[in-house]
Amino acid sequence: MKQLTSWLREQHLALQRNHIDRQRRTIDSSNASIVRVDGVLCQNFASNDYLDFSRDKRIKNAVVNSLNSHTWGAAASPLIAGRTDLHESLEREIATFKETEAAMLFPTGYATNVGTISALMGAGDTVFSDQKNHASIIDGCRLSRATTVVYPHCDMDALRTALQRASLQGKRLIVTDSLFSMDGDIPPLPTICEIAEEYGASVMVDEAHATGVFGSRGSGLAEQLNCHHRVAIQVGTLSKAVGSLGGFVAGSQELVDWLFNRARSYVFSTSPPPALCAAALCALKLITDEPFRRIELLEKAERFREMLAAEGFSTGDSHSQIVPIRLGEPQITMRWSDALLARGFLVPGIRPPTVPRGESMLRVCLSWAHQQSALDGLVKALCDLRETDPLRK
Template identity: 55%
Template sequence: MADPLAWIPEQLELLESLERRRSIHIRATQQGPSVDWKERELLNFSSNDYLNLAADPRLEAAACEAIQREGWGSGASPLITGRGQNQASLEVALAQFEATEAALTFASGFAANAGVIDALADRGDVILSDEKNHASIIDGTRLSKATVRVYPHRDLQYLENLLKQCSTFRRRLIVTDTLFSMDGDIAPLPELADLAEAYDAMLMVDEAHATGVFGENGRGLCEQFDVEDRVSIRVGTFSKALGGHGGFVVGSEPLIHWLVNRCRPYIFSTAPPAANAGAMLAALKIVHDEPQRRTDLLAKAKWLRGKLREIGWSLGDSESQIIPVIVGTENLAMTLSAQLHEMGMMVPGIRPPSVPDGECLLRISLSCGHTQQHLDTLVEALTELRLG
């Protein structure tokens, strides 16, 4: 009998020939700003653990306590028997932290974005999405039966023209990242809120990379720009600054009740384990009690961006802890990443399909756990590579 998957090896060979075949590696430990990788300890400039909480003993203790109280697995989806006390407590704490009426937790940030978009927009509706939105948003628009219009990155005039053309649709949904994961730049949130109000559109934002980092209380860029009350739907994740796993949505009580009834990834996924909810309750408390973590992180990021621009590297419009060193070609990005690895640093090269052709880059991701010596080491290495 012919192998129905016989086409896969040929396609893998094609990826190999294009130098785009990816493989999975195993890290030993990850403690703060360092990582044990292939029997070497490297300075880790690749993690999204922005507040250095992933290995915080307080999160570990909270997770262990939750396991002792509720066990490990949740056993079922939230609407069956899977939602435990820790998850319920976390959703209450999230709503308080985010200053919203209600919150809902998901197995992943990807599931939250994809499911919420599908639950909000259907046939007869239109979704207007920034071209550099995360893959979870893109897949959510594809899952929806709504018409999709993609606008050029942060191009408000183009978006307004689209909104004018879309007046006949039943509902309009504008969706954007607040902090873009590859470019480190920021969405024009006040202007987007203006357009949403002017054209009677829902505005949905993904604060994944901004939660815990921006805003007086660490709620993200909606807080920083004072548009929280003007944004209909806010999505976030536990897996970055909060050092955990899973996603969440915050907003009005009617929104959350609608998602409970219509969001398929929530309805048909096993609830996250109590251990994660316990750890995330601890993380929210740390974000509230230790604002110096985010102020320190942003100060370090500002310093590093200034130094790298002085050297002559192109960083685009980055204004955050995500710093792209834009080099253009795939070969150069991967070569520089390998050279930095040999110099004791993990700085990933980013290439298609994660970025468009010709926009390959090194993605530097900072943590408040990085010391000034760590930053100096990175600057020295990139200076050497720039001049060499």
């Protein structure tokens, strides 16, 4: 019989041997772009606070005001007594923002994907899921017990073939991130919609990293690529560009009515605090009123990718504020990440199991708040590292 303690010890040693054990840092943050890590001030390239909303005074004031009129905790799940007027207003605003009939709020983006997919799909149904979809989509597929066909990343021929070959029984759902969180690349959403329409499937798009950043109204890539009305289920999170916490689904009234009856991560979880809804309501208004943030962020990202390319660094297919620098092995990735931190740049190393073996990378997340001098400094530090690190010669 194996003891849990010895199993844990062995597992941890194996993680260390493979250079994929993780450490948690405590961050002292007052600003999206500059943080203090272990007492050292550094430029933060690890944040999803793309529009610099997490410290915005207007949002903080909205939170404080809501605390004068509402309890801090929601104190119950939404179907019992946890859905306040602020939750209801936020759901209505999200539906308007996404141009759908209805929307509903979940505790997190993770809970949104897991609850939505498992409530909609079941044994006898088929989900077609991009190979690089977020873990919460993968877990939702597993929990649903539907047949899951994983198609190669953004490969539209493979997706079409998979639909041609799939069982004609049951429902069909194609699910994809709209902006892939590790590579910063964008799938061809209009083609996905065309294939879905041809083969009788519905489309679910996770706009976690695109909400607030893409689209003329800032609602995401489905809007930017003019296919949001062809997407049955639009998922998003309030925890990235919106600067807060929580997830949501936007779609038809029938979809939302079903989900609030059947999505277990919604029904059996306490509602988010009302203050969180007040923050998100304020942030959604700012996304509408201040488009310059997303425009400048994407211009900055494009300049940054050009600077890296000029120095011979590949950023893959990134077309967004998420810029990967692929180094391959976890050991060198972590060495570079540590060396960058020592020079005042917080850039996380991403290793298996988050990415496949051989695809370890530094992931640079840009924020509207970053100054050009910080980007210049990071590119210079990367060039210096390449000169001195023997594995890269």
